Amino acid sequence: xxxxxxxGAAVSLQRISGDERERYVCDDCGxxxxxxxxxxxxxxxxxxTQILWxxxxxxxxxxxxxxxxxxxxxxxxxxxxASRELMEETGIQVSVDDMTLVSVSSILNMxxxxxxxxxxxxxxxxxxxxxxxxxxxGLVSTTFRGMSSLFLGSSRSCxxxxxx
Numbered sequence: 457x458x459x460x461x462x463x464g465a466a467v468s469l470q471r472i473s474g475d476e477r478e479r480y481v482c483d484d485c486g487x488x489x490x491x492x493x494x495x496x497x498x499x500x501x502x503x504x505t506q507i508l509w510x511x512x513x514x515x516x517x518x519x520x521x522x523x524x525x526x527x528x529x530x531x532x533x534x535x536x537x538a539s540r541e542l543m544e545e546t547g548i549q550v551s552v553d554d555m556t557l558v559s560v561s562s563i564l565n566m567x568x569x570x571x572x573x574x575x576x577x578x579x580x581x582x583x584x585x586x587x588x589x590x591x592x593x594g595l596v597s598t599t600f601r602g603m604s605s606l607f608l609g610s611s612r613s614c615x616x617x618x619x620x
Contacts (some may be wrong), residue, residue, distance in 0.1 A: 462487045493567045497538040498525030500558060500574040501548070503581070510545055523572070538573040548581045 457480045460467050465484030472479055472488060480489040500523055501508035509521040524545040528537040535552040543549050559572035 457489055457491070460485060460487055461489065491567070493562070493569045495528040495534070495537075496525060496568055496570050497528055497534055497541060498523040498570065498572045499538050499542045499550070499555070500572055501542065501550075501577060502574065503577045503579070508546070508548075508577075508581070525572075528571075534571050535573065538571070542575075546581065548577070550575045550577075 457467055459465065460482035463482060463485045465482050467480040467482050467489060469478040470481040471477075472481065480491070481487070482489075499508075508524065510524050512518055512520050512522055524542045525538065526541040526544070528534060529540075532540070533552065534557070535555040538555050539550050539552050554575045555573040556575070557571060558574045559570070561570050561572075562568065563570065
């Protein structure tokens with residue numbers, strides 16, 4: 457961060473009284489700028505003994521398989537974010553009441569917190585709304601271990617819930 461979002465003046469790292477961390481503070485107006493982690497959500501969708509994956513159509517990791525997910529928006533609960541991202545990427549609509557939090561992890565060097573929700577579908581979904589961000593979707597057996605083409609932390613998250 458170089459400039460204040462309030463007045464446009466330069467900012468500098470300073471330790472604020474009563475705070476343990478250095479913060480960016482405007483050299484002119486004194487506004488403190490907090491840098492907080494981004495929250496990402498993903499959906500671990502079970503269909504019988506299979507798991508839903510999407511193939512990423514956009515960067516990062518184009519062509520890699522991942523759980524449907526993305527960034528949480530302002531004024532949105534984590535469950536609503538997971539449900540929305542699942543709908544946006546696959547066309548599958550799942551109620552927020554059917555989303556169960558199963559994992560919380562952090563990627564400290566990327567300032568991200570990842571929340572993974574599990575939901576169950578009674579029947580194989582129709583993938584009717586795939587957009588450029590997910591150019592394919594598929595179901596993989598929960599016994600499948602050859603997941604070298606998975607995106608970032610998806611394989612670590614998935615391993616927690618695999619059966620068989």
